Amino acid sequence: MADLSSNFAGIKSPNPFWLASAPPTDKEYNVRRAFDAGWGGVVWKTLGEDGPPIVNVNGPRYGAIWGADRRLLGLNNIELITDRPLQVNLDEMTRVKKDYPDRALVASLMVPVDEDSWKSILDRVLETGCDGVELNFGCPHGMSERGMGSAVGQVPDYVQQVTEWCKKHSNLPVIVKLTPNITDIRKPAQAAHDGGADAVSLINTINSITSVNLDSFAPEPTIDGKGAHGGYCGPAVKPIALNMVAEIARSPSLQGLPISGIGGITTWRDAAEFMSLGAGNVQVCTAAMTYGFKIVQEMISGLSQYMDEKAFTSVDEIVGRAVPNCSDWQHLNLNYVTKARIDQDLCIKCGRCYAACEDTSHQAISMTPDRVFDVIDAECVACNLCVNVCPVEGCITMEELAPGVVDERTGKTVEKEYVNWTTHPNNPGSCAAE
Amino acid sequence: MTDNTLIPGVKSGRLAPQEYAENFADLHPPLDAHEALVAADRCYFCYDAPCITACPTDIDIPLFIRQIATGTPEAAAETILSQNILGGMCARVCPTETLCEEACVREAAEGKPVLIGQLQRYATDTIMEKAVHPFSRADATGKRVAVVGAGPAGLACAHRLAMHGHDVTLYDARSKLGGLNEFGIAAYKTIDSFAEREVDWLLQIGGISVKAGQKLGQDVSLEHLKSDFDAVFLGVGLGGVNALGLDHEDKEGVEDAVNFISGLRQAKDLSNLPIGRDVVVIGGGMTAIDAAVQAKLLGALNVTLVYRRGRDRMNASRFEQDLAASKGVRIITNASPIALHGNGAVREIEFEYTNDDLTPTGQTFRLAADQVFKAIGQTLSDDDLPDLDGRKIAVTGPGRTSVPGVWAGGDCAAGGDDLTVIAVAEGRDAAEDIHATLVPRT
Numbered sequence: 121m122a123d124l125s126s127n128f129a130g131i132k133s134p135n136p137f138w139l140a141s142a143p144p145t146d147k148e149y150n151v152r153r154a155f156d157a158g159w160g161g162v163v164w165k166t167l168g169e170d171g172p173p174i175v176n177v178n179g180p181r182y183g184a185i186w187g188a189d190r191r192l193l194g195l196n197n198i199e200l201i202t203d204r205p206l207q208v209n210l211d212e213m214t215r216v217k218k219d220y221p222d223r224a225l226v227a228s229l230m231v232p233v234d235e236d237s238w239k240s241i242l243d244r245v246l247e248t249g250c251d252g253v254e255l256n257f258g259c260p261h262g263m264s265e266r267g268m269g270s271a272v273g274q275v276p277d278y279v280q281q282v283t284e285w286c287k288k289h290s291n292l293p294v295i296v297k298l299t300p301n302i303t304d305i306r307k308p309a310q311a312a313h314d315g316g317a318d319a320v321s322l323i324n325t326i327n328s329i330t331s332v333n334l335d336s337f338a339p340e341p342t343i344d345g346k347g348a349h350g351g352y353c354g355p356a357v358k359p360i361a362l363n364m365v366a367e368i369a370r371s372p373s374l375q376g377l378p379i380s381g382i383g384g385i386t387t388w389r390d391a392a393e394f395m396s397l398g399a400g401n402v403q404v405c406t407a408a409m410t411y412g413f414k415i416v417q418e419m420i421s422g423l424s425q426y427m428d429e430k431a432f433t434s435v436d437e438i439v440g441r442a443v444p445n446c447s448d449w450q451h452l453n454l455n456y457v458t459k460a461r462i463d464q465d466l467c468i469k470c471g472r473c474y475a476a477c478e479d480t481s482h483q484a485i486s487m488t489p490d491r492v493f494d495v496i497d498a499e500c501v502a503c504n505l506c507v508n509v510c511p512v513e514g515c516i517t518m519e520e521l522a523p524g525v526v527d528e529r530t531g532k533t534v535e536k537e538y539v540n541w542t543t544h545p546n547n548p549g550s551c552a553a554e
Numbered sequence: 555m556t557d558n559t560l561i562p563g564v565k566s567g568r569l570a571p572q573e574y575a576e577n578f579a580d581l582h583p584p585l586d587a588h589e590a591l592v593a594a595d596r597c598y599f600c601y602d603a604p605c606i607t608a609c610p611t612d613i614d615i616p617l618f619i620r621q622i623a624t625g626t627p628e629a630a631a632e633t634i635l636s637q638n639i640l641g642g643m644c645a646r647v648c649p650t651e652t653l654c655e656e657a658c659v660r661e662a663a664e665g666k667p668v669l670i671g672q673l674q675r676y677a678t679d680t681i682m683e684k685a686v687h688p689f690s691r692a693d694a695t696g697k698r699v700a701v702v703g704a705g706p707a708g709l710a711c712a713h714r715l716a717m718h719g720h721d722v723t724l725y726d727a728r729s730k731l732g733g734l735n736e737f738g739i740a741a742y743k744t745i746d747s748f749a750e751r752e753v754d755w756l757l758q759i760g761g762i763s764v765k766a767g768q769k770l771g772q773d774v775s776l777e778h779l780k781s782d783f784d785a786v787f788l789g790v791g792l793g794g795v796n797a798l799g800l801d802h803e804d805k806e807g808v809e810d811a812v813n814f815i816s817g818l819r820q821a822k823d824l825s826n827l828p829i830g831r832d833v834v835v836i837g838g839g840m841t842a843i844d845a846a847v848q849a850k851l852l853g854a855l856n857v858t859l860v861y862r863r864g865r866d867r868m869n870a871s872r873f874e875q876d877l878a879a880s881k882g883v884r885i886i887t888n889a890s891p892i893a894l895h896g897n898g899a900v901r902e903i904e905f906e907y908t909n910d911d912l913t914p915t916g917q918t919f920r921l922a923a924d925q926v927f928k929a930i931g932q933t934l935s936d937d938d939l940p941d942l943d944g945r946k947i948a949v950t951g952p953g954r955t956s957v958p959g960v961w962a963g964g965d966c967a968a969g970g971d972d973l974t975v976i977a978v979a980e981g982r983d984a985a986e987d988i989h990a991t992l993v994p995r996t
Contacts, residue, residue, distance in 0.1 A: 188595030188623065190588075468663040471601030478601075491604070511598050512663065 122427035128401040129293045129319040129378040131251045133160035133224035140403035141228035148212035157413035161224025166201035166256045169231045174203040180341035183330030192410045194356035196328045200262045213248040230256040239289040252293035258324020260351050273299035276311035283315025293318040305364040321380035323361045325351025354406035358384030366446045369398025388422025396442035450541040457534050458502040458518040460495045466515040473506035497528040566828040568853025574824040577851035581742045590676040593669045594623035608657035610979045611638035631681035632688045639713045644975045645675035646743045651873040687758040692719035697992045700783040705733020706974045707789035707964025710981030716761035718989045727769035737816035740844040771938040785988045788962040793935030806899035811845035811929035830924030833857045837929030838868035845927045846883045857883045862890040943968040953984035
């Protein structure tokens, strides 16, 4: 059993698996169940300013998309921040932290963009004994219409300003939660960094309409015939989140800024992927909402087994390990030549590779009357589509052509040297190395 | 076990009343909507799919499954029915394990094919439950066609001709339409009068006038039909049954399996249907299996199916053989009947073991038998037919017989296995050829 203990921006937890600020962390009852199940940390459901409680809709708050067997692939929500009185939440947080001193407890906050509001809530939150605060600049629905959530996260100047206030009025680690509903995630991350943030967490949910009811012609989830965009999360958003995490991790001006990875993490493997791209820990919501808190047991055992197999003694050995391999297109090796290869023993003769290549790609797969499918090297550009559509894992692979071999498509001998677009003769801006 | 289980002889009411209903319930309960979606999702939508090639009626299986997967089973049904108007029955009785599902790439990959037959049933049931008939007739051509025999071949032919705008007169020797769909086939494959409902649904196309109880050669002659109609299609099936060729074959208790099955199919109350305590079925095809399984389900204590060749040569599919075994039917292979014993009614039947090349071995055995069902093949019973090829009507191309203007298809025509789905294909293709002949393309 590997040591999974984590120290994220100075916040310690027995493992790097935290529950994200969301419905599962709205109450003492839920959070106690989460900690009992084994979660390393919890970011409490976002607290707002004191006063009349938040009002939620009384119809459906969630919409979803599913696979064929009702596997939940994506979830969207229009729930607002906690709708329970501030003091109730604070009292519960205090009790929970006292009873689970080894677990991370972070307070998520969202108040209007003025210094007094932030100072006021920080003063209240500090008394709970929590380990840090997370600034919710991410929620894209409802609160954003009131100038909070993603409305702040979309303006780097606001992000920096609020971060500065929070650093000024508390000594707790400040994590800034970013919205993905923005063109370049590095800009708000930089603003958070410049404002003194101890870490960023991302991604929050993505603006979305999950589906449209084709009888009532209303978007889902539907409230009395109308719908408003919600925040999208779950396995479907993972690739978007991975890229945004990597963008920050490899940004030279953001080096050393801890990242809490969020976005569709469902298994230990998802978590390890986020961490390899630079996330110091991960936050989970949809997977818990789909399967319950027990899934953390698989995450713990899976990550532990993986670390043992790799002889990693600390989760920090995973963090950022894939970042050096995240590059730009212009730096990819143009002398790396591969061809698709079909394992005839594994092939079940469905012909999907053929249909995909013949109809939508490069006509590089041949088909005989008795359904033998083969790659035509003279046409194969190694696009990988056949691999992606083949239903048999490992049946089609991309094999590298060794230097010295002639690529039948181009008629050129594969060169050993690394070359990329920046020096390519077709690139008008190329600067040939001389 | 009831008091009647062990009573020798041929007797009705061997089971408790509720057991009849249980035994003759749907062999494969229909998929519900969610099951259908999950099953449909397993389809890989193969290119030039092997399942289509394997289907005698060339149904575009990947397309109809995708239509189910996207929530439009009615469109799926239309895809099916445009190729096979008896797609509902074929979904129930096709030996899919040797046709589409055998060809399914997931059979090759995992031994678990997509449930094509059950998905076809889901789609066709959906449209039939809505009493929707998705086809309409073309403008009237003024041509009249006689279709003789209202089994799968004749029904498919009549429907396709009516669609093309021809006026069809559909003859059948029996008072009820459907042929083997109605009078053959095990009851548990086509419950709730499905065959009858399917015929009623099919006739909604219009333009088909039915003349039931009219037997070719007796009530109506081929010569008469030829002169009265612009074309004739013969789908008369095989009305005769091959004999064992033994002495005393007329003994009480020795019956044709097809008669047993048709009596069972038409029975109002299965508990009134007498069945032997010890039943022996002779043959290795689907009829033999259907008779043996249903004899067991009616409460026979011992049912033995005896086939003269090896198991691999049986016409019944492996699935059917396993079904019989699971119901408690004992299957004996490599044995031929040599004598019927019994004073009056049959009491025992004697067999001799044979080699794979049917050479007698000299070793014999006897089986107790209150009833012996003969299922060793059917034969043409009609006279007044075009030239034969062997024991069936000779045809070339899409069912053209030796007589100009007369087509034939289904079990009565030479070539092709005697399967419902093949009969449908032959009837449909003959209709297209008749249409092309009567209304030449300009």
